[in-house]
Amino acid sequence: MTGGLRIAIDGPAAAGKSTIAKLVAKKLGYTYIDTGAMYRAITYKVLQNFIDPRNEEEIAKLVGNTVIELQPGGNAQKVLLDGIEVTEAIRSHEVTSQVSAIAALTSVRQLLMKKQQNLAADSSVVMDGRDIGTSVLPDAELKIFMTASVEERAQRRLLEEQLRGITNDYETLKREITERDKADSEREISPLKKAEDAIIIDTTGKTIEEVTDRIVEYAEKRLTK
Numbered sequence: 001m002t003g004g005l006r007i008a009i010d011g012p013a014a015a016g017k018s019t020i021a022k023l024v025a026k027k028l029g030y031t032y033i034d035t036g037a038m039y040r041a042i043t044y045k046v047l048q049n050f051i052d053p054r055n056e057e058e059i060a061k062l063v064g065n066t067v068i069e070l071q072p073g074g075n076a077q078k079v080l081l082d083g084i085e086v087t088e089a090i091r092s093h094e095v096t097s098q099v100s101a102i103a104a105l106t107s108v109r110q111l112l113m114k115k116q117q118n119l120a121a122d123s124s125v126v127m128d129g130r131d132i133g134t135s136v137l138p139d140a141e142l143k144i145f146m147t148a149s150v151e152e153r154a155q156r157r158l159l160e161e162q163l164r165g166i167t168n169d170y171e172t173l174k175r176e177i178t179e180r181d182k183a184d185s186e187r188e189i190s191p192l193k194k195a196e197d198a199i200i201i202d203t204t205g206k207t208i209e210e211v212t213d214r215i216v217e218y219a220e221k222r223l224t225k
Contacts (some may be wrong), residue, residue, distance in 0.1 A: 002029060003034045004124025005219055006139075008132035011146035012192060016154035016161075016203050017213065020146065021128040022077065023212040026218060028126070033119050034070060034077055035129035035136070036099075038112050040090035041081045043067050043099040052099050060107035068115070093166050100180050103130075104187040111192075130184055133195035142216055142222050143198035152204050153177050 007030070009021045018034055024132050025032035042063055043053075064151050069080040079087045089095075102108060109131075120127060129136065133143035148156075154174035161168050184192035194200065199218060203211050 001185075004099070005123070005141040006120055006142070007135050007142045007219060008137045008140040008195070008198075009126065009128040009142075009144045009146060009215075010130055010194070010198065010224050011128075011131070011132050012153070012184065013177050014157045015126040015146045015148045016156065016208065017146055019208055020203075020211050020215065022127045023208065024197055024215050025126040027212065027216050028124070030126050031119075032077060033116065033125055033127040034079075034126060035112070035116050036131065037070065037077070037079045037090060038068050039103045039108075040099050041079055041086060042066065042092045042097050042108060042112070043095050044086055044092075045081060046102060047094060047098065053098050056105045058107060059102065060111065063108055063111045070119075077172075088164070090159075091164060091167065093161065094208065097176065099153055100183045104189070105184065106189045109135075109189050115190045123183070124125070130192040131190035133189040133198050134193060138195070142203055142215075143184045143195045145198040146211070147159045147193040147200065147202050150174055150177055150181075166171070192197045 007024065009017050011017050018036065022032050045062060045066060046053060046059055049062065051062065067082050071078040071080065076087060078085055079090060113136055116127065120137055127137060133140055155169055155175055157173045157177065158168060158170050201211060201214065
């Protein structure tokens with residue numbers, strides 16, 4: 001990597017990581033890597049192949065024979081799974097409800113972590129997820145830990161799903177996000193937690209532009225050191 005930073009953005013579900021990370025990457029001219037989309041793609045393939053989400057051996061084989069590509073798109077990054085675009089399909093409620101369990105599997109995390117580290121090896125990147133600053137890119141030059149209240153995150157997820165034509169309700173999403181937080185924080189390998197040197201940004205009540213500009217400012221300061 002020359003002339004840029006590796007920026008790690010971590011945080012719980014629906015904290016706004018992906019939206020902010022994409023905008024930060026665009027403003028800085030960096031490559032955006034959505035690690036969550038990679039786990040979602042694997043989850044989607046598991047479901048499509050009717051594999052038990054608890055069958056780690058079968059899922060590990062599947063990951064080893066899977067090609068995931070992240071390509072620049074219009075308003076969203078395109079996700080290709082074995083050459084087929086699944087950008088919208090991996091955002092279904094069914095995938096969302098299963099991805100945490102599959103992401104907790106040790107072999108799945110290890111295999112995808114290698115792919116993620118390879119993607120970030122020789123370029124200036126913005127990578128978001130739940131263990132980027134602690135496990136995937138522990139030596140990233142800038143680490144951000146984004147959070148928000150459960151209530152605000154549930155409201156954001158509700159709006160996102162409505163835009164995709166998915167019917168859900170606020171209380172159900174609030175419960176699911178709380179359960180996802182618990183599962184992500186308590187998993188044995190690479191649990192969700194703030195890196196010691198990460199900057200905390202609470203996005204509750206803040207606009208997308210405010211948070212984006214703040215992270216870009218932090219990046220520019222690091223670049224001038």
